[in-house]
Amino acid sequence: xxxxxxxxxxxxxxxxxxxxxxxxxxxxxxxxxxxxxxxxxxxxxxxxxxxxxxxxxxxxxxxxxxxxxxxxxxxxxxxxxxxxxxxxxxxxxxxxxxxxxxxxxxxxxxxxxxxxxxxxxxxxxxxxxxxxxxxxxxxxxxxxxxxxxxxxxxxxxxxxxxxxxxxxxxxxxxxxxxxxxxxxxxxxxxxxxxxxxxxxxxxxxxxxxxxxxxxxxxxxxxxxxxxxxxxxxxxxxxxxxxxxxxxxxxxxxxxxxxxxxxxxxxxxxxxxxxxxxxxxxxxx
Ligand SMILES: Nc1ncnc2c1ncn2[C@@H]1O[C@H](COP(=O)(O)OP(=O)(O)O)[C@@H](O)[C@H]1O
Ligand SMILES: [Mg+2]
Numbered sequence: 001x002x003x004x005x006x007x008x009x010x011x012x013x014x015x016x017x018x019x020x021x022x023x024x025x026x027x028x029x030x031x032x033x034x035x036x037x038x039x040x041x042x043x044x045x046x047x048x049x050x051x052x053x054x055x056x057x058x059x060x061x062x063x064x065x066x067x068x069x070x071x072x073x074x075x076x077x078x079x080x081x082x083x084x085x086x087x088x089x090x091x092x093x094x095x096x097x098x099x100x101x102x103x104x105x106x107x108x109x110x111x112x113x114x115x116x117x118x119x120x121x122x123x124x125x126x127x128x129x130x131x132x133x134x135x136x137x138x139x140x141x142x143x144x145x146x147x148x149x150x151x152x153x154x155x156x157x158x159x160x161x162x163x164x165x166x167x168x169x170x171x172x173x174x175x176x177x178x179x180x181x182x183x184x185x186x187x188x189x190x191x192x193x194x195x196x197x198x199x200x201x202x203x204x205x206x207x208x209x210x211x212x213x214x215x216x217x218x219x220x221x222x223x224x225x226x227x228x229x230x231x232x233x234x235x236x237x238x239x240x241x242x243x244x245x246x247x248x249x250x251x252x253x254x255x256x257x258x259x260x261x262x263x264x265x266x267x268x269x270x271x272x273x274x275x276x277x278x279x280x281x282x283x284x
Contacts, residue, residue: 003066005030005152005183006051011060013046013207020046022207023060030151033174033184035198035215037191039279043207044187048156051185052082065152078106081150083141083158091130095121098129099143106148118176119143120169135166142173153177155186159193171196191275203278210278218271225268229261 006028013021021043028034036044049055050062053069053076062069067076090098099116103109116125119139124132129140138158145153158174159167174197177184188194194201195215202212211218225243227250229236240246243266254261269277 003063004028005032005065006034006185007061007063008047008051009061011047011050011062012058013043013050013055014058020207021050021057024202024204024207024209026202026209026212028183028185030183031178031181033178033186033197033199035194035201036185036187036204037189037194037198037201037275038187038204039189042204042279044204045156047204048154048185048187052080052154053077078148079151081145081148081153083138083145083153083155092128094126094128095132095140095143096125098140099147102144103147108149109147110149112147115143115147118146119173133166135162135170138162139166139170139173142170146177150182152183152185155184157187157189159188159190167193191272195271203275205279211274215271218274225266228263228265228267230263231261235263 004027006026008027009025011021011024012019024043024047026034036047038044046055050057051064051069053064053072056070065076065079067073069076093101095116096112099112103112103115113125116122119142121136121139121143124136129137132140138161142155142158145155155174159170162170171193174184174186178197178199184197186193186197198215200213201215201218202209203218204210225240227238227240227243227246229250238246238250247266250261251264
């Protein structure tokens with residue numbers, strides 16, 4: 001069996017009295033695009049920074065490409081590409097110079113021009129980084145993470161602050177990484193982004209995983225069906241994990257009274273409703 005690209009077991013991290021990560025466990029397979037989805041403060045960046053080797057964990061087991069990232073082994077760092085949530089930069093160098101420079105730090109880099117094209121910055125190649133828009137700067141961050149031709153790429157909130165067009169372009173880049181066989185761990189607080197990109201998603205809230213699975217199959221704990229109808233001008237709503245039994249009781253009671261259940265509907269919550277329900281305290 002080939003081992004997972006990332007293995008996390010009961011990971012914990014405290015900042016003083018604040019426990020930011022409270023026992024996370026997940027695996028990311030090789031070649032998989034995995035999303036950590038959750039609101040601000042959920043512990044996503046903390047988790048990713050531990051996996052990148054930038055932060056010490058308080059407890060738990062972590063391996064990245066078979067190594068403990070806390071070792072900060074140079075051979076591991078060469079195989080990993082990192083896009084930080086926010087990145088300061090050298091304002092006077094051009095896009096081309098920055099990418100060339102980063103390429104020179106790796107033993108077997110990608111071609112710099114090709115990498116610039118991959119993120120769609122061909123026209124900005126000679127522009128100074130200080131002249132780039134926010135979205136272009138994020139794409140440059142991505143190019144810098146990719147130029148070492150890493151096996152595994154960490155993307156922390158890769159499209160936060162992007163306009164819709166830049167967002168679509170960045171999604172295209174992430175998909176392309178998937179096609180190239182790279183493993184990608186991305187964090188996002190956008191549900192649609194996780195749905196569009198990730199093979200599997202873990203929803204993180206308050207330092208814990210509250211749901212995990214392919215985005216199309218994420219479901220809340222029970223109950224999972226809603227049964228609704230109108231009664232005396234009011235919408236009545238029930239939640240159940242056994243709609244057959246509930247419908248039987250509701251409809252036979254109604255028929256016994258000689259009534260009809262107007263507007264009767266059975267629905268499953270959408271992924272958006274699941275996400276909002278699971279994370280709502282943080283959204284307020
Ligand atoms: N360096 C730090 N020192 C103290 N608390 C921190 C630090 N970094 C993050 N935190 C706290 O840890 C929690 C998780 O933060 P973070 O991992 O950045 O979450 P996310 O990336 O999901 O928004 C938050 O409550 C945050 O305030
Ligand atoms: Mg973050």
